Amino acid sequence: xxxxxxxxxxxxxxxxxxxxxxxxxxxxxxxxxxxxxxxxxxxxxxxxxxxxxxxxxxxxxxxxxxxxxxxxxxxxxxxxxxxxxxxxxxxxxxxxxxxxxxxxxxxxxxxxxxxxxxxxxxxxxxxxxxxxxxxxxxxxxxxxxxxxxxxxxxxxxxxxxxxxxxxxxxxxxxxxxxxxxxxxxxxxxxxxxxxxxxxxxxxxxxxxxxxxxxxxxxxxxxxxxxxxxxxxxxxxxxxxxxxxxxxxxxxxxxxxxxxxxxxxxxxxxxxxxxxxxxxxxxxxxxxxxxxxxxxxxxxxxxxxxxxxxxxxxxxxxxxxxxxxxxxxxxxxxxxxxxxxxxxxxxxxxxxxxxxxxxxxxxxxxxxxxxxxxxxxxxxxxxxxxxxxxxxxxxxxxxxxxxxxxxxxxxxxxxxxxxxxxxxxxxxxxxx
Numbered sequence: 399x400x401x402x403x404x405x406x407x408x409x410x411x412x413x414x415x416x417x418x419x420x421x422x423x424x425x426x427x428x429x430x431x432x433x434x435x436x437x438x439x440x441x442x443x444x445x446x447x448x449x450x451x452x453x454x455x456x457x458x459x460x461x462x463x464x465x466x467x468x469x470x471x472x473x474x475x476x477x478x479x480x481x482x483x484x485x486x487x488x489x490x491x492x493x494x495x496x497x498x499x500x501x502x503x504x505x506x507x508x509x510x511x512x513x514x515x516x517x518x519x520x521x522x523x524x525x526x527x528x529x530x531x532x533x534x535x536x537x538x539x540x541x542x543x544x545x546x547x548x549x550x551x552x553x554x555x556x557x558x559x560x561x562x563x564x565x566x567x568x569x570x571x572x573x574x575x576x577x578x579x580x581x582x583x584x585x586x587x588x589x590x591x592x593x594x595x596x597x598x599x600x601x602x603x604x605x606x607x608x609x610x611x612x613x614x615x616x617x618x619x620x621x622x623x624x625x626x627x628x629x630x631x632x633x634x635x636x637x638x639x640x641x642x643x644x645x646x647x648x649x650x651x652x653x654x655x656x657x658x659x660x661x662x663x664x665x666x667x668x669x670x671x672x673x674x675x676x677x678x679x680x681x682x683x684x685x686x687x688x689x690x691x692x693x694x695x696x697x698x699x700x701x702x703x704x705x706x707x708x709x710x711x712x713x714x715x716x717x718x719x720x721x722x723x724x725x726x727x728x729x730x731x732x733x734x735x736x737x738x739x740x741x742x743x744x745x746x747x748x749x750x751x752x753x754x755x756x757x758x759x760x761x762x763x764x765x766x767x768x769x770x771x772x773x774x775x776x777x778x779x780x781x782x783x784x785x786x787x788x789x790x791x792x793x794x795x796x797x798x799x800x801x802x803x804x805x806x807x808x809x810x811x812x813x814x815x816x817x818x819x820x821x822x823x824x825x826x827x828x829x
Contacts, residue, residue, distance in 0.1 A: 439475050512539040512631065516691035516818060519544055519722070521637075522704045526697035526729065528571040529804055531632065533811030534694075535576050541632030542686045543572040546706045548644045548672065551658035553590070553600045557608050564617050564641070568703075569634045570603035573624060576632040618680070635686065637707045640677040644706060646670050657702050664735040670701045670752065672709045679712040687713070690722040692818050695758060697727045697805060700745055701736050705752050714753045723818050726758040726789075727810065730796065731803040732777040741780040746789065760817050761789050764796040764805065792822050 515538025520530050523546040531543055547564045549555060554565035574584050587603030610620035621634050646654045649666040660667075687693065698704050708714050717724065726749060728742045737745065742763040750757055763781045783791040794813050798806040816822065 435475065435478055438478050442478075512537070515540055517686075517689055518542065518692045518694065519686050519690040520694045521707050522546070522696050522698035523549070523568040523707075524698040524703045525571065525804065526699070526703070526727075527568065528575040529807050530694060530697065530727065530810060531572055531575040533807030533809075534814065535631055536808065536811060537815050539631040541576055542683075542690075543569075543576070543632065543634045544637050544683050544686065544707060545569055545572065545634060546703050547636050547638060547640075548642050548657050548702065548706050550643065550656055553604045555658070556600070557604055558641070561608055561611075562641075563608055563611050564636055564639070566604045566607040567601070569621060569636075570601065570607060572632075572634045573621075573628055573630050574603070576625075576630045576634075577628050578631070618682075635683045636680055637683055637713060638677045638680055638710045640674065642672045642674065642677050642706070642710070644670060644672060644702060646701065660702060661699075661733075661735040664738070667701050667736065667748075670705050670709070672706055675709075677710050679710045679716075684712055684716045687716045687720050687722075690720060692814065693717060693720060693722040693724045693758075694814060695724075695726045695749070697729045699733055699736055700729070700740075700748060705749065708749075708753050708757070714757070717757065718754065723760070724758040725760045725762060725814060725817055727805070727814075728761060728763045729779055730764045730798075730805055732779055734777075737779075738777070741782045742791070743782050743784055743786050745779070746786055756788050758789060760822065761786065761791045762796070762810070762813055762817070763791055763793050765793045790822060792817065 512535075517540045518534055518538055519542045520527055520534070521544045522530075527543060527545065531541060534541055545568045549565035549567055550558065552567065554567035557563060558565045570587050574587050587601065587606070589602045591597040591600050591602075607617075607620055607624060610624050611617045614620050614623055618636065618639065621636075624630070625633055643655065644657045644660060646660045646665075646667050647669045648654070649668045652665065654660050654663050654665070660670075695708075696704050708717070726746060728745050729737070732738055732740050740748075742761065746761055761783075763783070764779070765781055781793050783793075792813065794809070796805045796809050796813070798804045
């Protein structure tokens with residue numbers, strides 16, 4: 399019990415730390431205090447002249463009027479400063495011992511700091527993208543998740559077919575990942591109805607977004623309003639507003655239609671295709687890419703979550719022209735039915751094959767693990783870098799020990815920020 403109490407005490411902010419954060423640059427505290435002081439000083443001078451004119455009519459001036467104003471202003475300012483100091487002395491012990499002030503100060507400080515973070519655009523879908531976002535929200539509020547809309551299975555697929563909306567599943571996951579109440583929202587939004595005519599199999603989060611689309615009149619407005627309702631620090635954007643579908647051409651020439659069928663059927667994929675081929679990118683998504691400081695492609699299902707985004711008309715071209723730091727995050731494990739036996743270089747080659755050689759400057763790869771238990775649970779992507787040109791390959795330990803087929807969100811986010819901050823050097827790729 400005593401140890402727990404000691405831990406809580408250590409976490410509380412000291413009085414000096416609270417004051418330092420309250421006066422952090424950009425919070426507005428200093429400027430408004432100064433403004434108030436100036437206003438009160440001006441008022442004091444005005445009242446002083448009024449009083450002088452009332453009680454000293456007809457008396458000769460002792461000193462010039464402008465010196466009177468200066469002296470009165472200084473006197474008024476001194477009184478204000480003394481009163482503020484005394485007010486601080488009176489209230490500081492009470493306020494600075496309050497955990498509520500600690501939390502409020504820390505929240506304001508954190509939110510304002512994160513609002514000045516880099517503009518980060520993450521492109522992909524599935525659990526990989528939401529994992530990335532849950533880590534990146536520690537470094538910036540300027541997050542944009544650009545999400546594929548080709549999902550045709552499960553609850554998302556049913557809502558897509560029955561209501562004609564874009565599949566909401568990946569958007570739901572990203573909203574949860576970027577929310578402050580991540581744990582509670584995950585439980586609520588991931589709740590799947592086990593029974594009920596028409597409800598069985600649906601996620602609550604999918605139904606929430608579908609209902610919001612009906613209320614607001616469009617899917618993109620539904621995402622915006624959902625972000626505000628859920629206090630999400632970032633935004634989710636569809637790569638296109640078109641209803642697109644996927645096809646996979648295998649090495650033997652076989653063509654498989656449908657996102658779900660591609661994964662279930664399996665086989666060695668040669669190329670992925672979208673229909674319609676001329677699907678137009680969502681303009682807001684293209685604008686986000688153009689204005690980004692960091693562009694992250696992946697992690698996620700290579701052929702069904704990542705590459706389809708890049709095939710939408712205008713996306714790859716805008717990435718090419720972007721001045722952002724461009725990073726590809728390779729999956730930790732291969733995906734059955736899509737990338738069986740793939741190494742890191744195989745992932746990157748597939749990405750380049752569908753776009754262009756200089757699609758990214760950096761590739762972040764999880765180092766090979768010697769953990770036997772991990773190998774028994776998942777098929778690790780071999781962290782090779784052979785035949786990779788124009789790309790700096792960064793190998794780090796990024797495995798989540800609790801879920802070894804996924805990245806550790808905080809480790810991955812830290813490496814991405816290190817790349818952006820210049821820790822890893824790279825020659826700019828030849829365009």
